[in-house]
Amino acid sequence: MDYNVLAPDRDRIASDIGELASTFVEGAQPGWTRRVFSDAYIASRAWTLSKMREAGLETRIDPAGNVVGILPGRNRSAKPLMTGSHTDTVHGGGRFDGIVGVVGAIETVRRLKETGTRLERDLVIVDFLGEEANPFGVSCVGSRSIAGLLDVEHLDRTDEDGVRLADAMVRAGLDPHEALSQAWKPGSLHGYVELHVEQGPVLEKSGAAIGVVTAIAGIERLLATFTGRADHAGTMPMDMRHDALAAAAASVVVVEREGCGAPVHGVSTVGRIESGPGSFNVVPDNARFWAEMRSTEADWLTGAKRRVAESIGIEASNRGVDLVVEWLNDQAPVRAHEKIQDTIARAADDLSFDWEAIPSGAGHDAAHLAHLGPMGMIFVPSISGRSHCPEEKSDFAQIAQGVHVLTTTLLHMDRTPAVRPSA
Ligand SMILES: [Zn+2]
Numbered sequence: 001m002d003y004n005v006l007a008p009d010r011d012r013i014a015s016d017i018g019e020l021a022s023t024f025v026e027g028a029q030p031g032w033t034r035r036v037f038s039d040a041y042i043a044s045r046a047w048t049l050s051k052m053r054e055a056g057l058e059t060r061i062d063p064a065g066n067v068v069g070i071l072p073g074r075n076r077s078a079k080p081l082m083t084g085s086h087t088d089t090v091h092g093g094g095r096f097d098g099i100v101g102v103v104g105a106i107e108t109v110r111r112l113k114e115t116g117t118r119l120e121r122d123l124v125i126v127d128f129l130g131e132e133a134n135p136f137g138v139s140c141v142g143s144r145s146i147a148g149l150l151d152v153e154h155l156d157r158t159d160e161d162g163v164r165l166a167d168a169m170v171r172a173g174l175d176p177h178e179a180l181s182q183a184w185k186p187g188s189l190h191g192y193v194e195l196h197v198e199q200g201p202v203l204e205k206s207g208a209a210i211g212v213v214t215a216i217a218g219i220e221r222l223l224a225t226f227t228g229r230a231d232h233a234g235t236m237p238m239d240m241r242h243d244a245l246a247a248a249a250a251s252v253v254v255v256e257r258e259g260c261g262a263p264v265h266g267v268s269t270v271g272r273i274e275s276g277p278g279s280f281n282v283v284p285d286n287a288r289f290w291a292e293m294r295s296t297e298a299d300w301l302t303g304a305k306r307r308v309a310e311s312i313g314i315e316a317s318n319r320g321v322d323l324v325v326e327w328l329n330d331q332a333p334v335r336a337h338e339k340i341q342d343t344i345a346r347a348a349d350d351l352s353f354d355w356e357a358i359p360s361g362a363g364h365d366a367a368h369l370a371h372l373g374p375m376g377m378i379f380v381p382s383i384s385g386r387s388h389c390p391e392e393k394s395d396f397a398q399i400a401q402g403v404h405v406l407t408t409t410l411l412h413m414d415r416t417p418a419v420r421p422s423a
Contacts, residue, residue, distance in 0.1 A: 003350045003408045005115055008107045010400040016051065016103040017399075020044060020087065021095040031092040031390030036130030036141070037168050041088055048087060048102065048127045055109045057125065063178030064145035065129035065169070071109050073121040079190040079373070079418065080122035081410055083108070086131035086142070086365060093132070094392025096399075100380065101195040102127045104403040111407055119414045121190055128365045129174075135159035136168070141179075143365035147372055148183030155180070189373030191340060191413045194366040195406045196377060197394045198358070201385025208356035209401050210348045211379030212341050215296035216360045216367040217265065218333035220305050222291050224251060224312060228321040230277060230285035241283050245275040247321040248287035251312035255291045258304050265359045266295040266304065296333045296359040334367040339419040340376030340409075347408035353401050362387075374419050378405050 024044035026033040034040045048067045052059045057069030073080070085101025105125040112119065129142030136157045144150040155166035155176050166176040198204075203211050228244035252270045259268030268291065275287035293308070295301045309325055316323035341357070348355040358379060366377050380402035383393040 001411075003347070003404075003411070006111050006117065006404065006407045006411075008104075008111055008400050008403040008407070010396050012110070013103055013107050013399055013403060014396045016106070017095055017099055020047065020099060020103070023047065029091060032089060032095045033091055033093060034087065034089045035091060036088045036132065036134050037172050042172055044087060045127075051106050052125065055106050056113055057109060062145075063175040063182055064142045064150070065172060065174045066142040066146065067127040069106075069109070069125040071112065071119065071123040071125070073119045073123065073414075075120050076122060078121045079188060080124050081119070081190050081413055082124040082126065082192045082369065083194060083406065083410065084126035084128060084365070085194050085196055086128045088130050088132050090132045090388050092390060093388055094386075094390060096197045096382075096392050096394050097199060097387055098131055098196070100197050100394065100399055100402065104195045104399070104406055107403050108407040108410065117411070119411070121414050123410060131365050136165040138165055139363065140365050140368055141165075143368040145179045145182060146184055147368040148186070149368050149371065150180060152180065184372050186371055187373060189369070190418060191337075191373050192366060192369040192375045193340060193344070193406065193409055193413065194364060194369075194377045195402050196364060196379060197387065197392070198379040198382045198385070199362050199387035200382065202358055203356065203379060203381035204383065204385060206356055207354065209353040209381070209398055210344075210355035210405055211358040212344045212348070212355050213336050213360050213377035213379060214341065214357050215333050215335045216364055216377070217294040217296050217362075218298060218301050219329075219331045219363070220293045220301055221328040221330070222308075223288060223326045223328055224248070224291065225288040225324045225326070226286065226316055226321050228285050228319065229283070231283045233281040233283050236283055242285070242320040243283050244287040244321050245284035247316045247319045247323070248273060248275065248289055250315040252289060254311045254315065255293070255308055258293060258308055262295065262300060262304075264295065264297045264300050265361070266293065266297070266300050267361055268293040268304065268308075294361055296335075298333050301333070331363070331367075334370050334375070336376045337374035337419065339416075340374050340413070343412045343416070344376055344378055344405065344409050347405045347412060350408055351401070351404055353405065376409070378402055378409065
């Protein structure tokens with residue numbers, strides 16, 4: 001088959017992305033903000049639904065608020081293919097993160113229809129509810145629900161006003177109880193593939209048009225609390241202090257070094273630090289920081305967790321400062337299925353696009369969908385690597401190449417027999 005005939009309509013993609021960004025934004029917020037449960041987000045769900053319907057899909061909004069479209073295949077009892085992403089943004093976010101995967105999936109369906117290309121299997125397209133981190137501390141609400149990874153504990157979590165996630169869902173017209181029980185069975189998907197912007201600078205730097213994602217990084221998060229003693233900053237000699245902030249500051253560098261020295265994919269960040277009492281002339285008696293480490297390699301993460309805990313313990317005890325380390329939540333790395341990686345690479349080769357294997361440092365809905373079947377992801381370059389900011393941008397010609405690879409990958413997947421889930 002000549003896969004070039006399936007080339008997407010770049011202007012149609014650009015127009016969809018522009019329409020969503022300009023019509024459904026939280027006006028009072030910076031950038032292109034469209035956070036989960038905001039009025040702009042809720043209004044935008046009808047737009048996504050209508051775009052799917054216009055493309056000829058059978059549509060519904062499921063109890064978790066996922067916008068779902070189905071392109072029926074010839075054999076409706078065969079395990080379906082799934083693709084999708086999300087259209088919510090972070091506060092002050094951009095126009096491309098997630099949106100490219102949803103608009104790209106809809107464009108894929110249009111091109112299949114326009115070229116009379118019929119799939120054997122159903123193709124399910126999903127705009128997953130609330131992928132980004134939210135005040136309830138539950139990311140990927142929609143994809144967790146479909147994958148059976150949303151639980152009662154998630155629904156009971158509250159935002160800073162004490163509102164439960166379950167209540168926020170009810171207010172948005174959703175059904176949290178059904179969201180818990182609608183999960184698809186493990187193994188029920190023939191495969192899941194998601195198109196996304198890279199959100200980093202690697203592809204732009206290498207010049208590759210397509211990233212074949214090898215794995216989605218796992219995360220270890222910690223809260224470190226240092227307790228020392230407040231003293232006069234003029235009279236207390238340096239060697240007699242219990243400076244909580246100095247211990248914390250040295251520990252920040254420990255965390256940074258862990259990522260810098262990683263022999264495999266690994267990054268480590270202290271994202272926030274607080275200390276008190278907060279005067280020029282008082283030795284700080286308390287400090288705490290919030291940090292995370294991410295890697296596609298579970299072994300490195302386990303080692304990093306141990307090494308960081310040990311080293312910051314030494315920084316604290318050297319200063320006679322008490323330390324409590326609380327591990328907040330962890331998430332294991334998720335490998336993209338080898339066969340899906342091969343299929344994406346083959347699709348890029350079919351179209352003569354340069355590709356490169358690349359790990360994903362960011363979390364994605366795809367990590368959850370891997371519970372239902374073989375999973376893979378396609379990245380397109382982000383200009384200057386910018387993301388989660390208003391300047392986030394990708395070139396429309398490169399987005400179109402990504403959509404073309406998505407379409408071609410789905411066609412290949414449709415025709416290959418089931419692959420065994422990764423170990
Ligand atoms: Zn995203």
